[in-house]
Amino acid sequence: MRRGWHPVLEIPAFAAAALLCAWISNRAAGPTxxxxxxxxxAVLLAHxxxxxxxxxxxxxxxxxxxxxxxxxxxxxxxxxxxPESVNWDPAALLARYPTLQGQAYAEVDGDAARWLQLxxxxxxxxxxxxxxxxxxxxxxxxxxVWEDGLSAKIAELQAAKADPLLPTIVYCAGGDCExxxxxxxxxxxxxxxxxRVYTGGYPDWTARGWPVSRGEAP
Amino acid sequence: xxxxLAKLRSPWGLRLSAWLIGAVFxxxxxxxxxxxxxxxxxxxxxxxLPDATLAPLALxxxxxxxxxALALLTGLARRSAALISLALxxxxxxxxxxxxxxxxxxxCGCFGASPVVRSVAERLRSMRLDxxxxxxxxxxxxxxxxGPRKAES
Numbered sequence: 001m002r003r004g005w006h007p008v009l010e011i012p013a014f015a016a017a018a019l020l021c022a023w024i025s026n027r028a029a030g031p032t033x034x035x036x037x038x039x040x041x042a043v044l045l046a047h048x049x050x051x052x053x054x055x056x057x058x059x060x061x062x063x064x065x066x067x068x069x070x071x072x073x074x075x076x077x078x079x080x081x082x083p084e085s086v087n088w089d090p091a092a093l094l095a096r097y098p099t100l101q102g103q104a105y106a107e108v109d110g111d112a113a114r115w116l117q118l119x120x121x122x123x124x125x126x127x128x129x130x131x132x133x134x135x136x137x138x139x140x141x142x143x144x145v146w147e148d149g150l151s152a153k154i155a156e157l158q159a160a161k162a163d164p165l166l167p168t169i170v171y172c173a174g175g176d177c178e179x180x181x182x183x184x185x186x187x188x189x190x191x192x193x194x195x196r197v198y199t200g201g202y203p204d205w206t207a208r209g210w211p212v213s214r215g216e217a218p
Numbered sequence: 219x220x221x222x223l224a225k226l227r228s229p230w231g232l233r234l235s236a237w238l239i240g241a242v243f244x245x246x247x248x249x250x251x252x253x254x255x256x257x258x259x260x261x262x263x264x265x266x267l268p269d270a271t272l273a274p275l276a277l278x279x280x281x282x283x284x285x286x287a288l289a290l291l292t293g294l295a296r297r298s299a300a301l302i303s304l305a306l307x308x309x310x311x312x313x314x315x316x317x318x319x320x321x322x323x324x325x326c327g328c329f330g331a332s333p334v335v336r337s338v339a340e341r342l343r344s345m346r347l348d349x350x351x352x353x354x355x356x357x358x359x360x361x362x363x364x365g366p367r368k369a370e371s
Binding site: 005006007010011014015017018019021022023025026029032033034035036037038039128144146147148173175176178179182203 | 251252253254255256258259262263269270273274276277278279280281282284285286289295297298299301302323335338
């Protein structure tokens with residue numbers, strides 16, 4: 001039989017072999033190099049953690065401190081253990097950055113991010129794990145939005161008693177990096193209602209000489 | 219010129235072009251296979267695909283590139299591999315051209331995620347170079363596809 005060309009057989013064979021190899025290699029890959037074949041169902045923090053957000057004392061659009069008295073912080077507003085230098089003040093956090101209404105997240109600049117850090121707000125790093133290990137904002141937790149296991153990490157926040165109604169900073173590499181916005185959308189679906197995207201991100205933070213940390217610990 | 223064309227259509231000319239495409243596809247596939255999340259992120263930046271398709275594509279596409287590269291390098295199922303690489307190149311060029319037209323400066327992601335953050339101008343210029351390289355490879359793939367069959371020569 002003459003050697004011929006059988007694209008109808010060969011091309012599906014290529015595709016099938018590629019899928020098989022991809023499946024095997026994805027099974028063998030480490031957690032930071034793995035992907036889920038199918039979209040992951042959104043983790044829902046809100047239904048197990050917090051009741052619906054109370055109406056904020058001030059308009060959600062203003063980022064300035066309100067003249068009104070500070071809204072009372074619910075008793076369950078116990079947060080992750082903040083770093084030593086941090087003045088943990090949930091009442092101040094909530095007074096200056098009330099729970100957002102009608103928007104998934106708001107963008108903040110470096111000064112706001114620094115103020116929030118100093119008052120013990122939760123900080124989440126959306127970049128890749130290895131980039132996080134090379135340097136991140138002091139106290140930030142690693143939630144790489146592109147890596148598998150994001151849902152598990154969001155669930156860990158719940159276990160760590162993160163309050164989805166307190167201001168939470170999300171950042172990535174600045175510039176036109178979209179990872180922080182993507183992570184903010186996912187966190188909003190998980191029940192977070194006070195997300196602040198730090199648009200300047202890590203480059204802005206380091207340029208201002210604010211404290212960073214290296215390695216896998218926050 | 220005719221002599222050059224004849225050389226291109228000779229078995230060695232065909233082999234050489236198949237090896238060139240194969241080598242480029244091999245170099246492109248390996249870093250992406252090593253880091254699917256990085257490739258998914260690069261695909262997302264192109265703003266062409268629905269989110270649910272990003273992960274399967276980021277997992278499978280580099281392997282398709284690798285298998286096509288191996289086939290081109292070994293000569294096994296050479297034409298089918300040439301057809302696959304041609305189709306992939308056309309798709310890549312389309313994706314790059316659309317984003318150039320949009321003025322959306324993507325990181326090519328062709329050879330894995332870019333290790334450094336580059337400026338908008340740098341990325342747009344590199345997209346044009348990527349497009350030119352893909353056009354050249356497309357010509358080579360066409361030659362591999364429509365060149366004389368090894369069995370007949």
